[in-house]
Amino acid sequence: MLKNRHVTGWLQAAPLSLILAGFLILPIATIVTVSFWQATEFSIIPAFSMENYAFLFGSDVTYRVFLATFKYAAITWALTLLIGFTVAYYLAFHIRSQTVQIALFLLCTIPFWTSNIIRMISWIPFLGRNGIANSTLIDLGLIDAPLEWLLYSDFSVILAFVHLYTLFMVVPIFNTMMRIDRSLIEAAYDNGASGWQTLVHVIVPLTKPGIMIGTIFVLTLVMGDFITVRFMSGSQKANVGRLISNDISLLQYPSAAATAVVLLCTVLIVIGILLRFVDIRKEL
Amino acid sequence: MEKRSRSFYVLTAVFALFILFLYGPTLTIGVLSFQGPQGGLTFPMNGVSLHWFRDLFEEQAVGDIWGAFRRSLALGLMVMVTTVVVSVMGGLAFRKRFAGSGALFYLIIASLVIPSILISLGVGLIFNQFGLRVHWATSGFGSQLTWTLPFGLLIMFAVFNRFDRSYEEAARDQGASAWQTIRFVVLPIIAPSLIGVALFGFTLSYDEFARTLLTAGSYNTLPLEIFGMTTNVTTPVIYALGTLTTLFSFLIIGAFIVTVWGLGKRRARLGSDAGKGV
Numbered sequence: 001m002l003k004n005r006h007v008t009g010w011l012q013a014a015p016l017s018l019i020l021a022g023f024l025i026l027p028i029a030t031i032v033t034v035s036f037w038q039a040t041e042f043s044i045i046p047a048f049s050m051e052n053y054a055f056l057f058g059s060d061v062t063y064r065v066f067l068a069t070f071k072y073a074a075i076t077w078a079l080t081l082l083i084g085f086t087v088a089y090y091l092a093f094h095i096r097s098q099t100v101q102i103a104l105f106l107l108c109t110i111p112f113w114t115s116n117i118i119r120m121i122s123w124i125p126f127l128g129r130n131g132i133a134n135s136t137l138i139d140l141g142l143i144d145a146p147l148e149w150l151l152y153s154d155f156s157v158i159l160a161f162v163h164l165y166t167l168f169m170v171v172p173i174f175n176t177m178m179r180i181d182r183s184l185i186e187a188a189y190d191n192g193a194s195g196w197q198t199l200v201h202v203i204v205p206l207t208k209p210g211i212m213i214g215t216i217f218v219l220t221l222v223m224g225d226f227i228t229v230r231f232m233s234g235s236q237k238a239n240v241g242r243l244i245s246n247d248i249s250l251l252q253y254p255s256a257a258a259t260a261v262v263l264l265c266t267v268l269i270v271i272g273i274l275l276r277f278v279d280i281r282k283e284l
Numbered sequence: 285m286e287k288r289s290r291s292f293y294v295l296t297a298v299f300a301l302f303i304l305f306l307y308g309p310t311l312t313i314g315v316l317s318f319q320g321p322q323g324g325l326t327f328p329m330n331g332v333s334l335h336w337f338r339d340l341f342e343e344q345a346v347g348d349i350w351g352a353f354r355r356s357l358a359l360g361l362m363v364m365v366t367t368v369v370v371s372v373m374g375g376l377a378f379r380k381r382f383a384g385s386g387a388l389f390y391l392i393i394a395s396l397v398i399p400s401i402l403i404s405l406g407v408g409l410i411f412n413q414f415g416l417r418v419h420w421a422t423s424g425f426g427s428q429l430t431w432t433l434p435f436g437l438l439i440m441f442a443v444f445n446r447f448d449r450s451y452e453e454a455a456r457d458q459g460a461s462a463w464q465t466i467r468f469v470v471l472p473i474i475a476p477s478l479i480g481v482a483l484f485g486f487t488l489s490y491d492e493f494a495r496t497l498l499t500a501g502s503y504n505t506l507p508l509e510i511f512g513m514t515t516n517v518t519t520p521v522i523y524a525l526g527t528l529t530t531l532f533s534f535l536i537i538g539a540f541i542v543t544v545w546g547l548g549k550r551r552a553r554l555g556s557d558a559g560k561g562v
Contacts, residue, residue, distance in 0.1 A: 009382025017388065019433065023426040024395050025404020030532025034409055087302050090295040104299075106541065111306050113487035114533040117510050118526040122309035125316055125326040132312070132327060163305065216397060227493060230398040230505060231514065244401055248498065253409060259400050271397050281394065284442040 004092055013137045019155070032150075035257035044253050052258035062259075069239040072154075076161040076282035080218050081211065083162070083170025088210075089203070091170075092177035093185075105174065112162070112167045120160050120231050127159075129150035152234035160232045161222055176210030176283065177203070178209075212278035216271060240266075310424055317523035325520060328483035336524035349525065359420055359428070359505060360490040366425075367432045367485030368478055374433075375440030376466070396434035400494030403427050408498035423499040428489045435488065436481040443477045476547050483540040487533060 010017075035052055038045045042252035056062050087108065095101045111119065113198040126132045134146040149155055180203065188198040226241025240263045316323075320331025340349060406429050411418045411490055418424070451473065455465045471478075492509040500508055506529065513522050 004324060005380040006382040009377045009385065011537040012373045013372075013378035013385075013388060015370045016392075016433065016437070017378075019370065019426065019429050020388075020391050020395060023403065023407060023430050024391065024398070027403055027410060028398075030409045030413070031402060031406045039481075083302060083349055086295065086298055090299050094292050094295055107303060109304070110534070110537055111310075113308075113491075113537050114530050115491040115493075115510070115526075116311075117493055117514075119310065119506050121510075121514060121522065122313040122378075124389055125312050127311060128326055130326055134328070158309070163309075166302075195289070207403065220397040220399070224401065226401055227511070231511075241399060241401055244405065248323060248405060253405075256405060259407070260399075260405055263399060267397060267399060268394075271393075280443065281389065284438060284445055 001042050009146065012207075024067045029259045032263075034254055035261045037257075039252055039256040040209075040253045052254050054260075055255070056258050056262065059200075065240055065243050068237065069223055069241075070176050072158065072225075072239060073219050075158050076165065076217075076222045077215060077218050079158070079162045079168045080169045081214070083166050084173055084214060085207070085211070087166075087170050088174040088177055088207075091174055092180075108170050109167060116164055116230075117227070119164060121154065121227060123160060123163070124151065127156055152232070154230045154237060154238055155234070157229050157237060159226050161225075164228065165218050165221055168221065169214035170214035172217070172283075173210040175209055176207050180206045206258070209283045213275055213280065213283060216274050219270055220267055223270070224263070287390075293411045294468065302512055312399050313523040314527045314530075315522055316501045317527045319520040319523075323520055325518065336519065337528070339519075339521045340524055340528070348435075348504070349506075349509060350394060352504050355420055355503055356490055356506035357423060360486045362421070362425055363428050363432055364428060364482050364485035365491035367436045370429075370433060371436030371440045371481050372471075372474075372478065374437050376470075378437075378441065379444055392434050392437050395430045396438075398430075400492075401429050401497070403495050404498040418499050418501040420500040422495065423501070424496045424505065428492050429500045430434040431492060431495055432485045432488045435484045437483070440474075440475060441480050443474050447473070476544050479540055479544050479547070482539065487536060490533070490536075531540050 017175055029252055034044070036048050036050070038049050038051060039049045049154075090107075091101060091104055095104060129146045129148070129151070132149070134143075137143045138146070153228070176243070184202055184206070185198055188202045193201065195224065225239065226245045229237055229239045229242055230245070238260065244256045244259050244263070247253070316326070316329075317336055318332050318334070319329060319336060320333045321335040323330035336401075378389070407423050408418060412425050416423075430443060447470075451469050452465050455469045460468065491507055493511060496505050496508060504512065510522070510525060510529070513525070
């Protein structure tokens with residue numbers, strides 16, 4: 001029997017380490033390398049050149065697209081936080097039966113295990129020119145002509161983001177709320193705090209770790225996305241992910257890799273900042 | 285029982301709207317997939333029929349849906365088994381606080397937060413450079429693991445944070461070997477959580493799109509096939525496919541939930557003979 005816990009630990013962690021080395025570290029290293037290569041129309045050439053980065057940082061498009069990415073991330077974050085917090089608060093503090101609580105929580109999480117693509121497709125009959133939203137509004141006499149901005153616009157992109165990713169806020173916030181010692185809330189009431197005051201001064205501060213974890217999920221998912229923006233905007237809007245995927249489809253791998261490196265650095269900086277506010281290992 | 289406050293009813297209404305928001309669109313395409321043969325992509329319903337479902341089962345021009353489904357199923361099962369085994373081993377390893385475990389932990393977090401398209405691009409480039417052919421069962425399989433493993437491991441960390449070590453000590457005191465302790469004490473106790481890990485492993489793989497996009501090769505998985513259809517199919521057949529896929533997902537999720545529930549019941553019945561005076 002192996003006595004050394006370091007040796008046993010590494011042996012047990014070996015499959016994990018090998019998979020992450022082969023499919024996480026190596027691919028990233030490759031992307032970083034290729035980002036310094038050059039490309040012609042037909043092939044990529046190993047070289048060391050800053051050309052891709054010079055082009056990237058010299059182009060207006062880059063800044064506009066990064067700005068759009070941040071805009072999507074910020075709006076989606078605010079909406080998912082608002083909705084996610086409300087839903088988690090309701091489940092954690094207003095539902096008294098544990099069975100009902102578990103059932104409602106499952107109801108909220110089940111869509112997470114179904115296909116994102118299909119959940120996006122399912123907005124089409126709602127938002128289209130002759131879709132349910134437009135025909136309802138016309139029937140109610142609120143508008144005369146169909147609204148054009150419901151589908152294939154920033155609106156539909158953000159709607160889909162909120163639809164897909166609110167769960168990532170609900171789950172960690174609910175998890176943290178369930179661990180709040182209920183006697184703290186009693187104490188607040190006993191000292192004369194109103195429901196609102198208890199919420200703002202007791203529950204919100206104690207829920208911060210959950211909010212941070214939810215924020216990490218939502219920001220990284222939105223910033224790294226390319227398919228939601230492409231599908232829900234009908235290819236009319238762009239974010240960084242789409243910039244990368246367009247380069248890929250044109251076989252401009254070095255240029256795609258350079259954009260990917262910049263995106264990766266941006267995401268890691270954001271996460272690095274957020275991780276200063278929360279110790280993930282303690283929250284599990 | 286204390287009287288419900290007004291905020292309870294307001295929040296209940298908000299919650300109900302949220303559930304409607306979550307499930308409404310899916311239910312709508314469920315209804316629309318029963319469109320009549322002349323029906324379009326939105327309401328009104330042009331008759332009710334199974335036309336579009338029948339269309340799915342016939343040989344047609346839209347692609348190889350059933351082949352894609354079989355591949356996604358096989359890949360999902362491969363990813364599921366690997367995720368469970370590797371996560372359990374990883375979870376056991378992390379309890380030992382071995383040198384370097386902190387760095388490995390941050391690598392797991394990195395695997396979770398990294399934009400999926402980077403994995404897709406990176407793995408694609410590696411296979412390209414070494415002259416290997418990308419295939420769903422090799423490059424696609426590995427790429428999906430970078431998404432399912434962090435979830436599996438986070439669940440295992442949560443499980444082992446709450447694990448009572450005195451069970452293991454008791455087993456050791458009775459002379460169990462290290463392997464016997466894991467096999468007969470630790471694994472049975474954590475079994476319900478492993479079903480959760482398996483659920484994540486299968487469903488996240490079955491629905492994964494971005495990480496398989498450049499790594500699946502010439503044979504598409506189901507999400508890739510469906511996405512391909514969105515660009516060139518303009519009939520409700522895509523709704524029919526979406527409805528069937530979602531039903532399949534619900535079936536899988538339901539099976540997992542029932543299994544966990546059944547295990548809990550069984551444990552409550554057989555778990556302990558404390559106080560029975562045997």
